[in-house]
Amino acid sequence: MVDLIPRQHLFGNPTRYGHQISPDGKRLAWVAPLDGVLNIWSAPLDDLDAAAPVTRDRRRAVDTFGFAYDGRHLLYVQDADGDENYHVFAADLESGAHRDLTPYPGIAAGIVGMSRIVRDRVLLALNDRDARFHDLHSVDLATGERQLVVQNPGFVGFLIDESYAVRFAAENRRDGSSNLLIREGESWKRWLTFSAEDARGSGAENLNTAGNLLFCRDSRGRDTAALTQIDLESGALRTIAAHDEADIGTVLLDIETREPIAYSVTHARRSWHVLDERFREDFSFLEGQGLGDYYPSSRSENDKFWIVVTFSDTRIGEALLYDRTAKTLRPLGSARPELDGAPLAPMQPSVIRSRDGLDLVSYLTRPLGADGPGPMVLLVHGGPWARDGFGFDPMHQWLANRGYAALSVNFRSSTGFGKTFLNAGDGEWGRAMDDDLLDAVAWAVAEGVADPKRVAIMGGSYGGYATLMGLARNPDTYACGIDLVGPSNLETLVRTIPPYWEAMRAQLHRAIGDPDTEAGMTLIRDQSPVYFADRIRAPLMIVQGANDPRVKQAESDQMIAALKQSGIPVTYLLYPDEGHGLVRPANRLAFFARAEAFLARHLGGLCEPIQESEATGSSVQVLREG
Incomplete structure (x- = not known):
């Protein structure tokens, strides 16, 4: 008889996971238990034994975080007992001080972007003006002072450049289609439309650093979503990558240019495909290490160090520090070492x-x-x-x-x-x-x-x-x-969605029916x-x-x-x-x-x-x- 694997080993707190490297490549941070509660920990890259907790929550996990580019702050988000009204906090890694950057009751905030150009500020989405829609604010990491970047009249979201300038907005329409709007002064102009058939899997992804190329996931004219590039000056559209069986998955961007260097595709299994020849040797090296499935989860600003997470069906995720210059992999620990040798099934x-x-x-x-x-x-x-x-x-x-x-x-x-x-x-x-x-x-x-x-x-x-x-x-x-x-x-479900889901309501109605119409209510009751x-x-x-x-x-x-x-x-x-x-x-x-x-x-x-x-x-x- 096979030995029982304790539930604690499968569903209790992991030992450590979620490793990230700081932009300057000098520190690591990860999530690990502190007195039985998951918290964020950090240590110098050259002295991981000196790890210390950044957060000290005693009730609920703190597990979503990111390093700021100022070399000093780490940002994290937390809600209260699962209410999803997330606040954004900044932890000063030098002084140990913590600041709630969104100290407003009843709001749901999120991190939109951190910039290599505007290093002392973070771009946040806040719905304190209108609970249905998130406005964008630039917030000073050290003081918490905020500046309105753009007010949201009802859009799903915005596309910004590295200077925190708002360039595009995404708008869902009642028929299930979506528009990409371009900003012209203080007004918005329809620039690109995705039909209802394409809207769920298509949309703008990012701008390059120069601000002249827009990258999209785009299923127009095909079934699976391709990775496309649009020249903003000429309007020329170019397909960069596509796959017949699956949509384009994770896209890795060049740190400097913000242009695609590699992408993954997952049908039954994940595979990586290189677009930029400068990185072919890296993926060839990783493919040859017997890692199973893997993905780069974090990179230093100079792109010397990558955190690579590996996993398989019978091996829990393990983080490795990949030195691209030395071509070495340094183990950072398994999420559940207690499962080593356990009777795991393929x-x-x-x-x-x-x-x-x-x-x-x-x-x-x-x-x-x-x-x-x-x-x-x-x-x-x-x-x-x-x-x-x-x-x-x-x-x-x-x-x-x-x-x-x-x-x-x-x-x-x-x-x-x-x-x-x-x-x-x-x-x-x-x-x-x-x-x-x-x-x-x-x-x-x-x-x-x-x-x-x-x-x-x-x-x-x-x-x-x-x-x-x-x-x-x-x-x-x-x-x-x-x-x-x-x-x-499904009627009460759609009528009681969180207010900040308002821009997604048309997609829900398309999927399950509109409770404000007779035909929609008939469908909803049947389902x-x-x-x-x-x-x-x-x-x-x-x-x-x-x-x-x-x-x-x-x-x-x-x-x-x-x-x-x-x-x-x-x-x-x-x-x-x-x-x-x-x-x-x-x-x-x-x-x-x-x-x-x-x-x-x-x-x-x-x-x-x-x-x-x-x-x-x-x-x-x-x-x-x-």
């Missing part, structure tokens, strides 16, 4: 054909030594405008170690596979998108992977919605389901699981964060009330100090302990006994036990 990429002919890129992890059909958990990703990929997945490893096959499916509406695939989910939530999941289950049964009587469905956000809808639409397909922060009523709760037969677990600003607690409360009327067995877990997902490690571990016991009860897999910390350290409230 992941198999597969392409499943949907009933109407779409290719669903999927990932299967089976228990070690699996032979013949067994229990399986179908994992549904959130978004839905996101995707699953190849690599270390703690959910897959957890399930495979407990005796379940884990299957993740890039159903229609997943990103990265071209606009036809991306838009095929419009109006198909809980219908054709659910058919894709059913086709994946049928494939797993036909391949001898899954026992059709022991299949569970599980997911978060859209994946939670898919769990609810899947159980209601297909009451005989699943033995049980786990919904984490999933919407149950809302709360109206079909009486069809559910399988045991269900619902998990909700009380502070979730996207999928509010009312979504889960409605579903619980509907299930109660029908007498369906359901467990309801509420976390009063969480938002759209579980961040605090005690809460994560408490959830996975309960989820593991739930799956073992209904599918018959292995179960690690609940540890004392999982029983007592969490804020979880069990509002219903079914």
Whole structure:
């Protein structure tokens, strides 16, 4: 029998991750626990043993940060208990002082840009004037003094140059199309239009340093999004890179010119492609080191040092310091060294054909030594405008170690596979998108992977919605389901989105229906699981964060009330100090302990006994036990 991997090793705090190098190449920073809470740490590059915490949060993780170009400040963002009202803070690495650069109640701020030209200031987006729209402000890192750069009349966002001058704005239209507007004095002029078919996967990316070239992701005239260049003086359009099966992924830019030097493409696996011959030797060196999949995550301003993150299906992400001059790699540590030697299972990429002919890129992890059909958990990703990929997945490893096959499916509406695939989910939530999941289950049964009587469905956000809808639409397909922060009523979902999502409302209406029209409401009701709760037969677990600003607690409360009327067995877990997902490690571990016991009860897999910390350290409230 395979040894059980402790849940703590998979879902507890990682040892360290998220390494970044300072622009001057003299310091590193990363995220690591401090007294059980993830905080930012930093150390001189030549003395990593002198690492000290930059932040000292005692409650919730601080894990999003970046070095400023002034050589002194590190910026980080933090919300309160998952409410997503992020504030931006500046930490002075010399004095140790911290300053809230956005000290305004009830706002949601974000970092738009840090510049090599304007080194003492940062460009921030703030919605303190109008909660729906973020204005841009230039803020002094040392004093917090702010200057208005541009007021937002209703745009999705802006494109700026390195002097913090606003050059373009992006505008979503009610029909689902989008405009790229160019600034002319104090007014805006329509400059480029992406149709509704292209808008989700296309748009302006960046300007070069000279300000005469605009780079875009562009699917106009083709299916997959290409990387294109537009000469702003002549208007000439040139395709730089394109792929027939997948959209262009990560694009690396030259530090000086801000022009593309390399790009990645991910269909089933990630591959890198070099555009600038000066960097071909670097990628050839990295390809020859047996790193598995990798990506450069941070670079020094002189481009001498890169932080390269490597991973595989059976190896957690490891950060390496790459010296481009010496052609050396220096290990910076694994995120979870406790998993070294653990019985991890390999992941198999597969392409499943949907009933109407779409290719669903999927990932299967089976228990070690699996032979013949067994229990399986179908994992549904959130978004839905996101995707699953190849690599270390703690959910897959957890399930495979407990005796379940884990299957993740890039159903229609997943990103990265071209606009036809991306838009095929419009109006198909809980219908054709659910058919894709059913086709994946049928494939797993036909391949001898899954026992059709022991299949569970599980997911978060859209994946939670898919769990609810899947159980209601297909009451005989699943033995049980786990919904984490999933919407149950698409009308209340779209009517209660955060105010700063206003510019995205047209995209939501295109996907699920406009609740202010008769046709839209008909579609929404047909796709809302709360109206079909009486069809559910399988045991269900619902998990909700009380502070979730996207999928509010009312979504889960409605579903619980509907299930109660029908007498369906359901467990309801509420976390009063969480938002759209579980961040605090005690809460994560408490959830996975309960989820593991739930799956073992209904599918018959292995179960690690609940540890004392999982029983007592969490804020979880069990509002219903079914």
